[in-house]
Amino acid sequence: MANVQVLSKGEQTRERLMDIAQDAVLNKGFAGTSIDEIIAEAGITKSGFFYHFRDKNDLAKAMLQRYLDNEWKVFEQLFQQADELSEDPLHSFLIFLKLFADMMGDLPNGHPGCLVASYVYQDFLFSRDVRNMTTEGHQIWRTRFRERLDRIAERYPAKIDVNLDDMADMLSSVADGGIILSKSLHDPSILPKQILQYRAYVKLVFAGA
Amino acid sequence: MANVQVLSKGEQTRERLMDIAQDAVLNKGFAGTSIDEIIAEAGITKSGFFYHFRDKNDLAKAMLQRYLDNEWKVFEQLFQQADELSEDPLHSFLIFLKLFADMMGDLPNGHPGCLVASYVYQDFLFSRDVRNMTTEGHQIWRTRFRERLDRIAERYPAKIDVNLDDMADMLSSVADGGIILSKSLHDPSILPKQILQYRAYVKLVFAGA
DNA sequence: CCGGTACAGTACTTGTGGTACAGTTCGCAG
């Protein structure tokens, strides 16, 4: 809210272009999204578009960077919230997962789609640096979740033999897969339910039944 | 193998066109895949292409149908194999998951991508009937896995309160998400590992630690 | 009042999907 005011007119237009483009890309793919339709919806000319982005790949890069930054902020905020509610690493992580599931369930029209997943399924369209960004995004998430699981495992020895990297990856898997299922079955409630399945797994592994 | 011999020359070409198209679609998206490049790689003319497919949407539909049929057959085969190795519904399902993970791990270059997931992220490009096919595909898989879980739950009461539809969906989630992670991180071993995480969850829920 | 921001206008090239239709090769049924 207060952030919007700080943006200059140019930055506002740029954000708006990315909003429109992201929505289109998540529904039609990157190649299926034309610059013409973006500028038509934004009420701007093609020249205006190319003032903000060198080319289409530049738009893709800027969109992805923004998406990754946003996701990062959301996770940071939820982790912080959870940490304030419990000192215990396991309880905090379980609270985090609940908050995450709730947030995903509260999206009015369901999750619009993961831009990273979308890019992965069209990676040949993008330059190397954009492709590296999707890879690094997933690596960062793995590390971030893994840290939490390490702290949990210290205090709560796992009931079964389990690789914590795989377990960390599973949250990304379940989220990406849950989004796909939600979209495909037109049921926004699937994503939060899938996150809660993961939560149940974590609970079983570290706390037992 | 023996199946190939049965195909007429036209059917072989049609299959070849779909092979090429599917590979391209999984890497560049549907809109990013041009008919021209498909026919160039197939060594055929545009007329030849339109002899086999009415238009591009017809190709999309045929590809998806073939993909769904194949997946169905693979699962049927693995289920049958597992059933032969154990009469017990839980053990059979766990064997199935192990076989499934092994199969995904044995793919030489990793899983090429799930066509259904790819379509879901570009569903506005397709006609309604194609979109319905992705929905029905996921519904069928849910039902299919749910049946197994029902039979398991009869004999092994779940250790925790769990919704079996969600648990059935989780296999699709983890598979779709695992494929994305494998592609993004350029590590084919992630997908089988994710399936085994799901297997561990099922085991914990019904058999305990 | 000057200069940069933030665009608008115009012109052009290439690619792509799709249509149309006439011709050709080849295996195989009769």
Next chain:
DNA sequence: CTGCGAACTGTACCACAAGTACTGTACCGG
């Protein structure tokens, strides 16, 4: 051996959309 249909090739064409390039201009703050 022949004719017929399957499985294409060749050629020509169209509308239109993406993307590039460059020039022009309104507006706003210092």
